[in-house]
Amino acid sequence: MMRLIVTIWAVLIVASSTLAGKPPTFSNFNISAELESKHIWRGLLSSNTPTFTGDVSYNQNAWTTSLWVAQSFDRLYSEVDFSVSYQHRQFRISALDYYCPKNGKQNEILDFDNATTDHSVDIVLEYEISNNFPLTILASTLVYGDDRNSLTGKNYYSMYMELAYPLVRAKDHQLTAKVGVTPYEGIYGQKFGVANVQLSTTNNIQINSKRQFPLKIDIIANPIQKALMLNFHIGLQGLV
Numbered sequence: 001m002m003r004l005i006v007t008i009w010a011v012l013i014v015a016s017s018t019l020a021g022k023p024p025t026f027s028n029f030n031i032s033a034e035l036e037s038k039h040i041w042r043g044l045l046s047s048n049t050p051t052f053t054g055d056v057s058y059n060q061n062a063w064t065t066s067l068w069v070a071q072s073f074d075r076l077y078s079e080v081d082f083s084v085s086y087q088h089r090q091f092r093i094s095a096l097d098y099y100c101p102k103n104g105k106q107n108e109i110l111d112f113d114n115a116t117t118d119h120s121v122d123i124v125l126e127y128e129i130s131n132n133f134p135l136t137i138l139a140s141t142l143v144y145g146d147d148r149n150s151l152t153g154k155n156y157y158s159m160y161m162e163l164a165y166p167l168v169r170a171k172d173h174q175l176t177a178k179v180g181v182t183p184y185e186g187i188y189g190q191k192f193g194v195a196n197v198q199l200s201t202t203n204n205i206q207i208n209s210k211r212q213f214p215l216k217i218d219i220i221a222n223p224i225q226k227a228l229m230l231n232f233h234i235g236l237q238g239l240v
Helices: 002-020
Strands: 029-038 040-041 044-047 051-062 063-072 078-088 091-099 117-128 136-145 160-168 171-183 195-205 212-222 229-237
Touching: 044 063
Parallel strands: none
Antiparallel strands: 029 051, 029 229, 040 044, 051 063, 063 078, 078 091, 091 117, 117 136, 136 160, 160 171, 171 195, 195 212, 212 229
């Protein structure tokens, strides 16, 4: 399956480079790795055990393609994500494919039947107001795949909207606050509500001009699920 994953991602790189009008070069790659105490996404707990994640991205002009993988230590959670994004000034649009195979189920990465697939396709729009007021507005909609009502089998088209603001934005330290809501029933909750209230602090230990060692702590509340979580991250960025 890994060979297939790499092949798909290589196709995305060639496609984005074609759109950018330049051939791929090695200097445009970035590789990072991270170890989390658990994995939490938009206020949803995916894994309650330590989880390894890795990301390989390719940047060409305004285009970015990325391959992101995750594996929990207990092997109950795994994920492979492909993404393509385009940025124009403060505006970014992204298309992401989340592949999260069910535990104990045979990997079927090529199953794209909307009724059975473990893929979810997400369209994300982001807008940062300005450098002087760096409030980021995010809107996300799952438009296809594993976003289904277990009773009816119909898609929820789950939507998530988030405001993020860096309270501190220094060179080696960031403190960011986020608030995310869902407007109707979907994977985030059964009705309108606040799905994610997050405060994250990151300290970057600089190794050299390219590599850094980020240490991150998240305090996350999910009012819909009445959950409060603490998460720790240790990473390494700029591996190439």
